[in-house]
Amino acid sequence: MKKIAVCALVALVLTACSSPEKEAAQAQKFVHNEASLADAQRNAAVDCDAANCDAAWALTKRYIEQYSDTSVTRADAVAIDTDVPSGSGKASFSATRAAKGAGSTLTLFAQCRGMYGPDNAKGSDYDKCAEKIIKTQNGYVTFLRAHASGQ
Numbered sequence: 019m020k021k022i023a024v025c026a027l028v029a030l031v032l033t034a035c036s037s038p039e040k041e042a043a044q045a046q047k048f049v050h051n052e053a054s055l056a057d058a059q060r061n062a063a064v065d066c067d068a069a070n071c072d073a074a075w076a077l078t079k080r081y082i083e084q085y086s087d088t089s090v091t092r093a094d095a096v097a098i099d100t101d102v103p104s105g106s107g108k109a110s111f112s113a114t115r116a117a118k119g120a121g122s123t124l125t126l127f128a129q130c131r132g133m134y135g136p137d138n139a140k141g142s143d144y145d146k147c148a149e150k151i152i153k154t155q156n157g158y159v160t161f162l163r164a165h166a167s168g169q
Contacts, residue, residue: 048140051148058155062126064162071115071122074166078113078124081161085154086111106132107143109150126158 066074079098083090087108088101100110109130115122130147134140141147 048144051144051152054152055148058152059127062128062155062158063123064159065118065121065123066166067121070166071124074124074162075115075122077162077165078115078126078158081158082111082113082126085109085150103129103131106141107146108132109147109154111154124162126155128155 064074075095079090079093082098082100086100088103088110090098091101092099096115098113100112103110107130109128112127112129114125114127116125128151130143130151132141132143133147134144135142
């Protein structure tokens with residue numbers, strides 16, 4: 019009888035933990051974070067001119083090395099890539115340098131293992147990954163402007 023009462027209490031507590039209000043709040047947070055991730059991706063691009071692109075590109079590599087949980091595997095004139103994360107919750111960043119007029123557009127990209135589950139559902143490490151990606155991508159252009167002349 020005591021075991022039944024304990025099981026019933028545990029079931030009641032678990033039901034309360036996944037109330038419709040809590041699930042709605044989590045869904046709303048997910049939608050908000052997805053919008054913030056899209057904004058961060060748009061914010062992670064900067065144009066540079068021929069006079070300062072090489073310096074900005076070198077700073078981009080340094081920024082990626084500073085924030086990625088994986089090491090740089092490629093760094094050339096058009097791309098900087100890091101290794102694919104081996105563990106869940108690990109973020110990696112990469113960048114591209116695309117010619118634009120007399121200069122280039124530098125863009126920072128991110129990925130994180132465990133961020134999404136099947137059908138792009140929220141994965142086990144979504145919150146941790148989203149926070150790191152949003153912070154890092156939103157800080158990219160500010161970092162370049164603070165360290166490179168002409169940005």
